[in-house]
Amino acid sequence: MSNNIFKTTDDWTGLVLRLSMTVVMIPHAIQHTTGGFGGFGYTKVMEYFTATMHMPWLLAFLVIVIEVLAPLLLLVGFATRLAAASLIVLMTGIIFSSHIQFGFFMNWLGAQKGEGYEYHLLYIGLGLAAFFNGGGKYSIDRYLQ
Numbered sequence: 001m002s003n004n005i006f007k008t009t010d011d012w013t014g015l016v017l018r019l020s021m022t023v024v025m026i027p028h029a030i031q032h033t034t035g036g037f038g039g040f041g042y043t044k045v046m047e048y049f050t051a052t053m054h055m056p057w058l059l060a061f062l063v064i065v066i067e068v069l070a071p072l073l074l075l076v077g078f079a080t081r082l083a084a085a086s087l088i089v090l091m092t093g094i095i096f097s098s099h100i101q102f103g104f105f106m107n108w109l110g111a112q113k114g115e116g117y118e119y120h121l122l123y124i125g126l127g128l129a130a131f132f133n134g135g136g137k138y139s140i141d142r143y144l145q
Helices: 002-006 012-033 041-052 057-076 080-102 118-133
Strands: none
Touching: 002 080, 012 041, 012 057, 012 080, 012 118, 041 057, 057 080, 080 118
16 A cells, blocks of 8 residues: 555656646645745634635635645655645645636736636646655655655
């Protein structure tokens, strides 16, 4: 079983996928934990998730944990498939809980009331590629198979 989780090749594809996903998600994690990059910080984000979105506190906490932990795992290439799968689930949940009502397109010109889900689909695509490819070059996974 663990061989399937850590199985990878020594290619550049896995590295590019891992780093791309990390660079995109880490700023969101920083927004949701420290308030950096114009974010609200952990307390206000938890309040929004639980009071406004009516998420159970454990699920809200898990969302933030995945946003923080999964990109760090991807950065070093440890358990790449599990990290990618958790982010795929996260993005799918975000689409259906917050963005599907606004349609496909992002709100580039401020013409709609919210953001569409095209960004999330792109991230899911990266996640699927990382899930099927594995960690690739310079990943801890390569040494654990």
